[in-house]
Amino acid sequence: MNIKKIMHVENLTHFYGNQIGCKNINFDLYKGEILGIVGESGSGKSTLLKCLSGEISPSAGKINISLDQGGVKDFLSLPEQEKRHLMRSMWGIVHQNPRDGLNLRISAGGNIAERLLNVSEKNYSFLRNTGKYWMKKTEMDPDRIDEFPLSFSGGMQQRLQISKILSSNPQIVFMDEPTGGLDVSVQAKILDTIKSIVRDINVTMIIVTHDLAVVRFLTDKLLVMKDGIIVESGLTDRVLDDPQHSYTQLLTSSILQV
Amino acid sequence: MKTGFNFAYLDEATKRMIRRKILKAVCIPGYQCPFGGREMPLAYGWGTGGIQVTASIIGKQDILKVIDQGADDTTNAVSIKNFFKRVCNIMTTDKTAEASLIQTRHRIPETTLNKDQIIVYQVPQPEPLRKLEPKEKETRKLHAYKEYALMHVKLYEEISQFGSVIKTWAYPVETNNRYITDPTPIPKFDNPKMNNMEALQLFGAGREKRIYAIPPYTKVKSLDFDDHPFEIQTWDECCSICGSTKSYLDEIIINNEGEKNFICSDTDFCKSNLEKNK
Amino acid sequence: MYVAVKGGEKAIKSSLKLLEKKRKETGTKSIEINQIKEQLSFAVDRVINEGSLYDKDLSALAIKQSQGDLVEAIFLLRAYRTTLERYAYSTAIDTSKMIIKRRISASFKDIPGGQILGPTFDYSHRLLDFSLMKEDEINSYQKINNQEPKNKEFPSVIDYLNNENLLEQEINNLKDNPFDVTRDPMKFPASRDQWMQILARGDEGFLLGLSYSAIRGFGSKGTHPFVGEIKYGIVDIFISPDELGFEICIGEIEISECQMIDQFAGNKNTPPQFTRGYGLTFGYNERKSMAISIVDRALKSEGYGEEIKFPIQDQEFVLYHADNVEAQGFVTHLKLPHYVDFQGELNLIRKLRNEILQGKKL
Numbered sequence: 091m092n093i094k095k096i097m098h099v100e101n102l103t104h105f106y107g108n109q110i111g112c113k114n115i116n117f118d119l120y121k122g123e124i125l126g127i128v129g130e131s132g133s134g135k136s137t138l139l140k141c142l143s144g145e146i147s148p149s150a151g152k153i154n155i156s157l158d159q160g161g162v163k164d165f166l167s168l169p170e171q172e173k174r175h176l177m178r179s180m181w182g183i184v185h186q187n188p189r190d191g192l193n194l195r196i197s198a199g200g201n202i203a204e205r206l207l208n209v210s211e212k213n214y215s216f217l218r219n220t221g222k223y224w225m226k227k228t229e230m231d232p233d234r235i236d237e238f239p240l241s242f243s244g245g246m247q248q249r250l251q252i253s254k255i256l257s258s259n260p261q262i263v264f265m266d267e268p269t270g271g272l273d274v275s276v277q278a279k280i281l282d283t284i285k286s287i288v289r290d291i292n293v294t295m296i297i298v299t300h301d302l303a304v305v306r307f308l309t310d311k312l313l314v315m316k317d318g319i320i321v322e323s324g325l326t327d328r329v330l331d332d333p334q335h336s337y338t339q340l341l342t343s344s345i346l347q348v
Numbered sequence: 349m350k351t352g353f354n355f356a357y358l359d360e361a362t363k364r365m366i367r368r369k370i371l372k373a374v375c376i377p378g379y380q381c382p383f384g385g386r387e388m389p390l391a392y393g394w395g396t397g398g399i400q401v402t403a404s405i406i407g408k409q410d411i412l413k414v415i416d417q418g419a420d421d422t423t424n425a426v427s428i429k430n431f432f433k434r435v436c437n438i439m440t441t442d443k444t445a446e447a448s449l450i451q452t453r454h455r456i457p458e459t460t461l462n463k464d465q466i467i468v469y470q471v472p473q474p475e476p477l478r479k480l481e482p483k484e485k486e487t488r489k490l491h492a493y494k495e496y497a498l499m500h501v502k503l504y505e506e507i508s509q510f511g512s513v514i515k516t517w518a519y520p521v522e523t524n525n526r527y528i529t530d531p532t533p534i535p536k537f538d539n540p541k542m543n544n545m546e547a548l549q550l551f552g553a554g555r556e557k558r559i560y561a562i563p564p565y566t567k568v569k570s571l572d573f574d575d576h577p578f579e580i581q582t583w584d585e586c587c588s589i590c591g592s593t594k595s596y597l598d599e600i601i602i603n604n605e606g607e608k609n610f611i612c613s614d615t616d617f618c619k620s621n622l623e624k625n626k
Numbered sequence: 627m628y629v630a631v632k633g634g635e636k637a638i639k640s641s642l643k644l645l646e647k648k649r650k651e652t653g654t655k656s657i658e659i660n661q662i663k664e665q666l667s668f669a670v671d672r673v674i675n676e677g678s679l680y681d682k683d684l685s686a687l688a689i690k691q692s693q694g695d696l697v698e699a700i701f702l703l704r705a706y707r708t709t710l711e712r713y714a715y716s717t718a719i720d721t722s723k724m725i726i727k728r729r730i731s732a733s734f735k736d737i738p739g740g741q742i743l744g745p746t747f748d749y750s751h752r753l754l755d756f757s758l759m760k761e762d763e764i765n766s767y768q769k770i771n772n773q774e775p776k777n778k779e780f781p782s783v784i785d786y787l788n789n790e791n792l793l794e795q796e797i798n799n800l801k802d803n804p805f806d807v808t809r810d811p812m813k814f815p816a817s818r819d820q821w822m823q824i825l826a827r828g829d830e831g832f833l834l835g836l837s838y839s840a841i842r843g844f845g846s847k848g849t850h851p852f853v854g855e856i857k858y859g860i861v862d863i864f865i866s867p868d869e870l871g872f873e874i875c876i877g878e879i880e881i882s883e884c885q886m887i888d889q890f891a892g893n894k895n896t897p898p899q900f901t902r903g904y905g906l907t908f909g910y911n912e913r914k915s916m917a918i919s920i921v922d923r924a925l926k927s928e929g930y931g932e933e934i935k936f937p938i939q940d941q942e943f944v945l946y947h948a949d950n951v952e953a954q955g956f957v958t959h960l961k962l963p964h965y966v967d968f969q970g971e972l973n974l975i976r977k978l979r980n981e982i983l984q985g986k987k988l
Binding site: 170171174175178193196197199200203204205207208212213214215217218235236 | 492493495496497498500501504505507508509573574575576
């Protein structure tokens with residue numbers, strides 16, 4: 091089976107003034123893959139995510155993307171309009187704090203509709219039904235479609251954010267500590283939801299987290315970062331069960347396996 | 349000390365600058381062109397944009413009609429008409445059919461305009477997205493990238509909350525399949541007249557310093573959803589003067605008991621209709 | 627049958643007559659332009675600033691015509707300005723060569739040249755002086771000794787700080803002519819020349835309110851500005867016509883200038899310096915020049931990378947709303963007939979209420 095390479099990252103580097111954000115990052119991402127990027131705070135994983143998703147412009151390096159529409163594009167040299175269009179429709183970013191990814195001034199249904207309206211959806215009923223569908227899929231109550239995000243709990247807001255992103259059928263989903271800041275029980279439920287959706291719709295994902303349990307549960311492949319560089323990479327199970335790099339060994343040994 | 353005025357008040361260099369902007373605006377239907385607006389002897393918000401556009405294109409042969417709320421006789425329309433009489437000495441008229449240049453606030457005449465006419469709209473707020481995004485820096489980007497989801501979401505929200513879109517005036521339109529444009533605070537009743545109009549439509553916002561245009565025979569579509577199409581207002585009553593059932597009606601309270609009458613907002617149309625029916 | 631109401635033209639004519647009548651009703655003596663110029667000079671100076679035209683006679687005329695409504699007078703002057711031709715641009719005025727009438731600094735107790743109070747209300751007691759209700763002849767005022775400041779040298783306080791590199795430098799990095807809002811529409815982010823012009827013409831009340839808000843806490847961290855130097859006096863105006871190839875003096879104007887010193891910017895790599903704000907107005911308009919200097923400093927926040935949290939730091943908020951000619955026009959335009967649109971709202975609200983009261987499902 092010919093699995094398509096969807097992203098090729100080469101020597102990606104970003105500096106904040108004199109400080110290294112991330113350095114010489116190289117990897118490939120394949121369609122349907124869930125890639126995890128782990129590290130402690132300061133490891134550069136968030137910087138890397140922001141470079142990959144287009145939120146910041148890296149100091150150096152290359153990102154080639156290959157989407158369903160065909161052809162390989164050099165993401166960093168795309169004109170502003172194409173970049174924005176890509177970010178609004180072809181891929182989505184699930185932020186750690188759901189309020190960063192939601193428009194608090196419009197209803198739950200409006201938030202979900204916004205992504206679809208960016209690609210010129212013209213049918214009101216379709217928007218509404220899609221909203222309810224995705225709310226159900228992320229285990230929210232679809233009758234709450236007209237309520238505003240602030241009336242939902244943190245966990246529900248996160249589910250809403252996920253619904254919003256998935257509703258426009260993105261080709262890549264970036265997740266930044268998707269369960270950080272949530273209660274442990276809520277975390278577990280959301281991870282379950284993500285896992286079942288991922289199985290269902292075969293979406294490609296990059297998940298950034300410090301939590302090894304999350305990567306164990308969700309990801310196929312893993313990049314381990316320390317001080318801005320990748321110290322180890324490979325299949326998740328292999329890296330966690332048989333870590334080669336001393337830092338990875340340190341990480342895995344200090345975590346209680348659930 | 350200077351006491352006289354140039355024809356139409358503005359100096360020739362200013363007129364030339366504004367005409368260039370008008371040409372640019374005509375080439376990009378619905379796009380708001382910034383222009384160096386001048387301070388006028390009438391207050392900002394009272395028609396200075398429309399006046400500057402009119403002053404830049406008016407000629408000695410023009411016949412000018414000025415309306416406000418559809419009527420020739422409302423105080424500000426009279427004031428603006430007198431201003432032009434004073435600085436141009438051109439002919440003015442109340443009859444839509446006779447005018448070559450029509451300056452209007454908040455209405456499009458009921459009488460269909462023809463290709464030899466120009467209609468100039470007074471614009472309070474040229475930016476249709478302003479209430480949704482207060483920053484000019486942002487709205488310019490949204491127009492440039494054709495990112496109008498914000499506006500469509502607003503319509504979605506209104507339908508989900510009220511059952512239909514509740515905007516009844518300044519109802520946003522899409523011009524020439526490209527720019528979302530503010531039609532000025534005309535009632536949505538008038539929006540269909542803008543589509544494929546034979547006359548040239550010019551828009552002047554003096555305070556915000558923007559000019560935009562819709563050239564003749566341009567597609568102008570009021571925003572809606574396929575399954576919630578755009579609708580105009582209707583009345584159960586007819587005009588109590590001329591009997592029209594096809595025009596926009598004003599509600600007038602006629603006595604202390606709160607009794608109402610409905611009459612045509614377009615005074616010239618009402619008069620002609622009455623004569624026709626006699 | 628209802629007959630449409632007519633008479634807009636007649637109504638306008640009558641209202642203008644009533645306005646004239648208001649001014650002449652009790653038959654008092656017509657105020658002379660010179661009286662306004664001399665005895666209401668602060669009003670005259672406000673109008674030349676916001677009217678954006680240095681002509682005290684026309685300002686006094688505008689005040690007389692507008693019957694004391696200064697915002698109206700400002701509007702009159704602006705409208706007149708539009709009709710004027712431009713002959714030349716002056717060279718930048720040199721305030722170090724000012725003929726001083728007033729000059730103080732709050733940053734130092736004493737300064738070379740001294741602290742000169744000049745004519746100011748600052749230390750007057752705000753008690754109504756009823757003797758002014760019936761004043762006989764104006765020119766019998768008490769002669770004041772030492773009217774002219776003794777010292778002719780007033781080295782700039784700012785230069786003193788500059789010598790030690792304690793203060794950020796004012797750099798002239800203008801590539802073209804300064805921005806002119808009466809010729810071109812505003813752009814954002816705004817350059818400093820754009821905002822300085824808008825502030826100079828801006829409404830004093832608005833700028834006063836904003837600067838008040840900043841020093842009370844609605845401004846960048848730790849805003850406690852210090853007045854480096856305030857000056858009021860006379861400067862010469864020079865133009866440099868191409869035909870001559872050298873500068874000639876074409877006259878003199880009064881100006882008020884404020885140099886404000888504010889909290890320092892800097893980090894562990896760059897040594898900290900004081901930042902500054904600058905305010906300049908026509909005539910004796912000191913309060914406004916101080917307000918401008920505080921707003922000027924706040925608008926620099928974006929350039930310093932400071933967090934933008936408050937209205938005074940927000941360029942679009944400040945610059946779009948500072949002009950009282952625009953503000954009064956748009957606010958008062960609400961008086962104009964809006965009945966066509968209101969009709970739409972009436973219909974809508976009746977319909978919606980009906981639907982809900984009849985229990986209609988949405």
